[in-house]
Each structure stands twice: as structure tokens, then as C-alpha cells.
Amino acid sequence: MTRLIKNIKRRELLRQGVTATGALLAASALQANGRYMGPPVSVSGERAAEVNLKRQTLALTHSFTPLQQLHGIITPSDLHFERHHSGVPDISEENYKLLLHGLVERPLKFTLAELKRFPAVSRICFIECAGNCQDYFSLSAETTAQRLAGQTSQSEWTGVALSTLLKEAGLRPGAKWLLMEGGDAALMTRSVTLEKAMDDAIIAYAQNGEPVRPSQGYPVRLVLPGWEGSSCVKWLRRIEVGDQPWMTREETAKYTDPLKDGTVRQFSCVMDARSIITSPTFPQQLEKGWHEIRGLAWSGRGRISKVEVSVDGGGSWEPAELQQPVLDKAYVRFRKMWQWDGKERLLLSRATDETGYIQPRVKQLIDIRGQGSLRYHNNGVIGWRVNPDGSIYYDPVV
């Protein structure tokens, strides 16, 4: 191929009678005009070199999806957010097995190939860390949507319905909870209700068409549509059926919501409705005139029924357009045309889901649950301040 291109170039240049000195310049000008054949087809199509798409990392344990750089509702698999508790274990298909035991008639062990042989199911749904937006009040004005709220991503997940495996094993009387154990060094472990397990839980081996990537749980991840990310256990290796929750570290010391009265909300696994404007946001620089306010909204309780946008800090709200199809427990992309007049503006978005739940203001969350509750499940309305000079900053509105 390289030789072909070189030959064409040489011939073309000779025909044009250019000298060796001018040849390079001429060749590059012609190439820019698209007169030469480019590189041929390839086994893998990479991104353009000038496209800079990265997860933003925090410590060794968190990475964030660049929400403000993405379009539509699918997150590229390499940019799906991470929250690891002991890094990414190195698991090969050869040494992988999933154990299903406890209150079942027939304890079973499955290889990856055996899991793939069961009837499969695919669905597009979001996963979101319960701790998303936990730095709400400590982040500076120069904060991107990625850093603030990028611990959420969406994929098309494919696998076997957990209910299928449970029917295969046969439940014994008293079965009410399931222990989900990951294969990382932390043995990241969560308790899941039988109701959820039988409803729509997926033992997922594929993400956006391809095998689940190691940082997302290769070879197998539990996907609980609408439930907090830590319950969607990665590198899933053991499911134990029992009669009560296991009260693991990640559902007692962590992933619980301290309330004002000193008690905690426990097993608050369902992610409430949330929305975020992804454009315009920091670090965009706005010009006067028409812009499309764009963002994402989602709910762990079902479909989004409405997203409203305010450009005056909540004084007035107008409905945004929802991109179809609106899927269950999945992102919807919302859009709202807006003419910026050059004045200071505070942009907000507010989601309502099909249960009638309305995304609260952060102040409402604090009033009801107390300030401490913002570490997890802070789904309050998010604000972006547009300044007269066109700069846009994150604003921790209450």
C-alpha cells in the first residue's frame, strides 16, 4: 500500500516537473486536496488523532465518563466510568467459573461458554455510582460535567437473565436474598433481593456488542437495571441464595445514607430520577444567539416522562424535547433551543419519571435527609452559570 501511494506521488510529481526540493511541499498540498489514495481498510478503525476522549481519573479508584463530549445515549465501552475497590483483576475465560449455591435445589457451576448457551437477553440501560455528584459542594466553578457527574454511563448489555439460572438451579423455601461476590481482591460483595433478581437482573457477558471489558467486569458482570453501580458486581464469580441480606461492608459501612436523625437508609439501591445539562457547560465559551441546550436524564424507576429546563435559576421552567425512543431505566437525550441574550443566566434541568417522581433541588434533599446524605444518592438539580462574557461555570445551586 505504502509503495502504491509512493509510486503515484512520484509519477504525479514527475509529470508536474517539480524538483526534488519542492517535492515534499507539493506532495503534502496535493494530499490535503484529497487527490491521493489514503490508507486502506483495516482490522480496527481508530479515532481521529485530534480527538481527545479520556476518562478522568481520581485516585486509583474512580474514573469519570466525559459526558460533555459525548452525543446520543450510548457510552463508548472504553469510556464507561469505573469505581474499583481493588483494581482490575486479571481473569481469563479458561479459569473463570460462576458458582450458584445456597438455598437452591441443585448447586451449579457455569463456565462462560455454558452461560452463553442459555437464552440471552439484551437491553440498553444506564449504570450509575451511588456516589455520583458526591463532591457537589467541594468542587470549583471550573468543573466539567465529567468530573461532577461522570460516574454514570450507558451500554447495551447482553447476557443470561439471572431468573433463568435460578429456575435452572431451583429455589428452596425461604429464598429471599442473593449474595453477589466479585472476583477482585476486595471480593466486592453485595446483597440483592430475590424480587430484583427474578425481575430484570442480567448476568452480562457482552457490552455494546463485544465482550465486557476487564475494567467493567470481564468476563461477567451483574447488571441490575436502575440499581446503584456497586450492586452491579463486576467479575461476578459467586451467587449464594439465602433468606436475609448478608450485611456486607458495602451495604453497612458504605453505600448507606446517614439521615438527620442519626439512622441510615440502607439498601437504597434504586437510583432516583436525575438529569444533567451536558451542553453548554464548562469549559465552553458561549456566543450570543441560538443554542441547543442538551443533556441526559434517567431514572432507575422506569421511563423519563418529562425534562424541564430553566434559564433563570428555576424562576420559570419549560419542557425540553425528548429524543425517541424513551427506554425503561435508560438515558434519554433532551434538547431545548435557547436564544442567549448576553445576560447572566443560570441554566438548570429537572427530570420527572413515569412514577411521577420529580428530581429535587439539593436543598430539598438536605432538608429531608441532612447534609450527610449527599455522599450517596445526591440526585439534586445541577446548575451552570452563564456569565456576560460568555464563560460558563459550574454552580452548586441549592
Place this chain on the structure above:
Amino acid sequence: MTRLIKNIKRRELLRQGVTATGALLAASALQANGRYMGPPVSVSGERAAEVNLKRQTLALTHSFTPLQQLHGIITPSDLHFERHHSGVPDISEENYKLLLHGLVERPLKFTLAELKRFPAVSRICFIECAGNCQDYFSLSAETTAQRLAGQTSQSEWTGVALSTLLKEAGLRPGAKWLLMEGGDAALMTRSVTLEKAMDDAIIAYAQNGEPVRPSQGYPVRLVLPGWEGSSCVKWLRRIEVGDQPWMTREETAKYTDPLKDGTVRQFSCVMDARSIITSPTFPQQLEKGWHEIRGLAWSGRGRISKVEVSVDGGGSWEPAELQQPVLDKAYVRFRKMWQWDGKERLLLSRATDETGYIQPRVKQLIDIRGQGSLRYHNNGVIGWRVNPDGSIYYDPVV
């Protein structure tokens, strides 16, 4: 990070009193047991090293999506099939402009940033080369779904509706056709009807959330949902509005269907309904017992309404389950449980779309259009032969 892991290992090993000689073995055993912290979060999550996913290339101009290795309905962007006419041009955002001229009130030029400022639209739809399955009769039994029919892929595309740009420019009387010119060395050029342009054509700058990749048309690709791939012009740089088709090379000498009577079907741009079983297929080796027959079906004319599967070469057909949601001009994943009894079987699938169109047998296509018509738009029923030894081969059924 490396230091941290080393320190933990060293401490753990010292605690266990292992000698330097045994240390490496012990460390690797412990690591395999998941007792050590793995690599931390990263800016990009790569595939597992043991996962082998590649486009298959043919000459310098064709590459094929590995349909038999993928799940669900989204094709990873790096695996989207290619059909180039002069390779991949190197276009940067800085030197990119889209020209819209011809029978318009106001000729316009758009930068990429300007295109992104218009109201956006996202949709999941397939793109398929008109020449998909053109080697139907010349391929060996040892042919994968990828090589046979992998010139189709599906993405979520985001961009500005072409109708929006045309309204901005204002159409002049007589406007009926649009010329679409690509920025590759071939100036790959197609004529598109105004009706399609105003209906659902997208000037796409994003694919599966991220910028369209260079091999798919960076920075901008025309997406005509349901129309043959060559009309979805990549590296789109010029749109000219006119009153008749331009009769370019790619719609006269190529991408036309010779018929039995010596005439050709021209502008046969809409892809008719098709389906293909992706599992089990070559090179899988089948064991007796239950299997899920899986595949993809799609139609350029709307939604798929039914997919039927036959395991006896078409003697009898049974409906497959369609994975929801079933989207317009998009893949639907179909599934059908099947118990293989160890006998020779011929597996077929047949799609019906919402217009009532039924995917034909190849013989029907030949009877109506003649053998020459199979170069483009061969959407005939595809067969896979299961032999008593469990081997599965491609079978060019008629």
C-alpha cells in the same frame, strides 16, 4: 501504583516466610487467587487481551464486521464495516467545511462547530453495503457470517437533520435531487432524492456517542437510514441541490442491478428486509441438546414485524422471539430455542417487515431479476448446514 503493589506483595510474602527463590511462584499463585490489588482505573478501558475481535479485510477496499462474535444490536465503532473507494482521507476539523449550494436561496458553508450548533438528532440505524453477500455462490463452506454478510453494521448516529440545513439555505423552485460529494480522492459522489433528504437524512458527526471515526467519514458522514451504504457518503464535503440526478459513476456503472431483460434497476437505494443467523454458524462445533438460534434482521423500509426460523431447510417455519424494542430501519436481534437431535439439519431464517415484504429465497431473486442481479441487493435467505458430527458450514441455498 506499581510500588504499592510491590510493597504489599513483599510484606505478604515476608509474613508468609517464603524465600526469595519461591517468592515469584507464590506471588503469581496469590495473584491468580485475586488477593492482590489489580491495575487501577485508567483513561481508557481496553479489551481483554484474549478477546480477538477484528474486521476481516478484502483487498484494500472492503472490511467486514464479525457478526458471529457480536451480541445485541450495537456494533462497536472500531468494527463497523468499511467499503472505501480511495482509502481514508486525512481530514482535520481545522480544514473541514461543508458546502451547501445549487438550487438554494442562500449558499452556505459550515464548519464542524457550526454544524454542531444546530438542533441535533440521534437515531440507531443500520448501514449496509449494497454489495453485501455478493460472493454468495463463490464462497466455500468454511465461510463465516462475517465474510458472507458482514458488510453491515449498526450505530447510534448523531448529527443535524439535513432538512434543517436545507430550510436554513432555502430551496429554490425545481429542487428535486441532491448531489452528495465525499472528500476522499475518489470524490465518492451520489445523488439523493429531495424526499429522502427532507425525511430522515442526518449529517452525522457522532457515532455511538463519540466523533465519527476516520474510516467511517470523520468529521462528517451522510446517514440515510435504510439506504445502501454507498449513498451514505463519508467525509461529506459538498451538497449541491439540483433538479435531476447527476448520473455519477457510482449510480450508473456501479450500484445498479442488471436485470434479465438487459435493462438495469437504477437508484435501488432502499435495502430490502434481510436476516441472518449469527449463531450457530461456521466455525462453531455443536453438541446435541438445547441451543438458542440467534441472529439479526433488518429492513430499510421500516420495522421488522416477524422473523421465522426453519431447521429443515424451509420445510417448516416457526416464529422467533424479537428482542424489544424493535426500532425503525434498525437491527432486531431474534432468538429461537432449538433442541438439536444430532441429525443433519439446514438452518434458515426469514424476515418480514411492517410493509408486508417477506425476505425472498435466492432462487426467487434470480427468477425475477436474473443471476447478474446478485452483485447488489442479494437479500436472499441464508443457510447453515449442521452435520451429524456437529460441524456447521455455510450453505448457499437457493
